Amino acid sequence: MTQIFSPAADTWLRLFLLAGLALTAGGLVMVVGVARSDYVTSSNFRPSQPVPFSHRHHAGELGIDCRYCHSSVEDGPHAGLPPTATCMTCHSQIWTNASMLAPVRDSLAENKPLSWTRVAKLPDYVFFRHDVHIAKGVGCETCHGRIDEMALTYRAKAFTMQFCLDCHRDPAPNLRPANAITAMGWKPQGDVRAAGEAIAAHEHIRVGELTHCYVCHR
Ligand code: HEC
Ligand code: HEC
Ligand code: HEC
Ligand code: HEC
Numbered sequence: 001m002t003q004i005f006s007p008a009a010d011t012w013l014r015l016f017l018l019a020g021l022a023l024t025a026g027g028l029v030m031v032v033g034v035a036r037s038d039y040v041t042s043s044n045f046r047p048s049q050p051v052p053f054s055h056r057h058h059a060g061e062l063g064i065d066c067r068y069c070h071s072s073v074e075d076g077p078h079a080g081l082p083p084t085a086t087c088m089t090c091h092s093q094i095w096t097n098a099s100m101l102a103p104v105r106d107s108l109a110e111n112k113p114l115s116w117t118r119v120a121k122l123p124d125y126v127f128f129r130h131d132v133h134i135a136k137g138v139g140c141e142t143c144h145g146r147i148d149e150m151a152l153t154y155r156a157k158a159f160t161m162q163f164c165l166d167c168h169r170d171p172a173p174n175l176r177p178a179n180a181i182t183a184m185g186w187k188p189q190g191d192v193r194a195a196g197e198a199i200a201a202h203e204h205i206r207v208g209e210l211t212h213c214y215v216c217h218r
């Protein structure tokens, strides 16, 4: 039998195939890297807003509870953004002439809601509700970060599928008692896992079923 390829050509072929493989793998790493970066997942996204509303000031320094402004977060799918009337409970008395608040006064006078640019949003094909998470012991901070330290609101965490699944696979270490749901900078005391397992049992959390596709895509 005659040899079609010399042994040297065979080596070259192998090298060529290996290089091809390495390039493909490298390309994949790059694609995954870009997909996970802030650019695509847009965490840290800070849009400009009609009024420079500061959570640091209102939620942090003044200590107003999240639910005062996001009043449907416990009983519905959406947290809701506050109507202008909520701002006016205070701002009809303080800072009444500040030019910074002119859009708030106009909104009240014209009966037109302020149009805030959303920073935390999921694609339409993902199903999510706030009420369930709040009721079962997931704090705002776990998903939205230290809102009380934000002068202008930004998206602290990228809502990737991985982010949701990491907790759905094993919620216990991420749970808090009901009285700490809106607390910022909260630290668990003692045995985190034991405390979390106790909350999960008490709330009848369906551990093991929460990663099924239909939970979030229906
Ligand atoms: C519970 C009272 C209260 C509510 C409700 C409230 N504010 Fe304020 N706001 C304040 C106080 C107090 C200040 C600070 C005045 C100062 O710095 O001396 C302030 C200051 C501001 C400022 C000036 C910039 C800053 O943060 O220092 C803006 C803008 C503002 N508020 C917007 C809003 C908007 C918009 C809403 C409704 C979504 C709202 N506020 C609701 C109490 C309130
Ligand atoms: C005084 C009213 C007020 C309080 C108190 C308040 N918020 Fe807000 N929140 C707003 C307003 C107004 C916006 C829309 C403007 C902006 O994004 O800053 C907003 C926006 C947000 C957003 C971004 C939503 C989006 O998709 O654009 C999150 C997340 C949020 N708030 C969480 C919280 C949490 C958590 C707390 C408690 C620690 C809190 N807020 C307390 C008024 C308030
Ligand atoms: C398990 C994660 C999670 C927790 C816990 C959570 N959020 Fe959210 N939040 C989200 C996601 C995801 C969105 C985007 C929802 C969408 O686009 O449909 C969102 C959106 C919002 C918005 C935008 C407006 C709206 O109605 O959706 C506000 C305001 C908000 N959250 C406030 C809060 C507050 C206040 C708390 C605590 C009381 C809280 N969130 C707890 C994940 C969470
Ligand atoms: C830190 C933990 C945590 C994170 C992060 C989290 N979840 Fe959950 N999720 C839970 C827990 C706990 C439950 C309650 C499960 C139960 O009652 O058995 C739940 C329940 C749900 C449900 C079921 C609601 C129903 O109809 O009963 C949906 C849908 C859901 N989560 C979607 C999401 C999405 C989408 C994200 C990411 C944006 C997310 N979750 C992030 C902990 C989390």
Ligand code: HEC
Pocket (backbone or CB within 6 Å): 041, 122, 123, 126, 159, 160, 161, 164, 165, 168, 210, 211, 212, 213, 214, 215, 216, 217
């Ligand atoms: C706990 C919630 C949750 C569960 C469970 C879940 N997903 Fe997702 N999924 C998401 C979120 C959130 C996104 C949006 C990601 C983004 O915007 O980056 C997503 C995006 C996707 C996408 C769009 C492409 C992509 O990767 O961005 C596909 C396809 C998908 N999911 C398939 C599945 C399948 C198949 C399962 C079951 C094995 C599943 N998902 C289970 C939350 C979930």
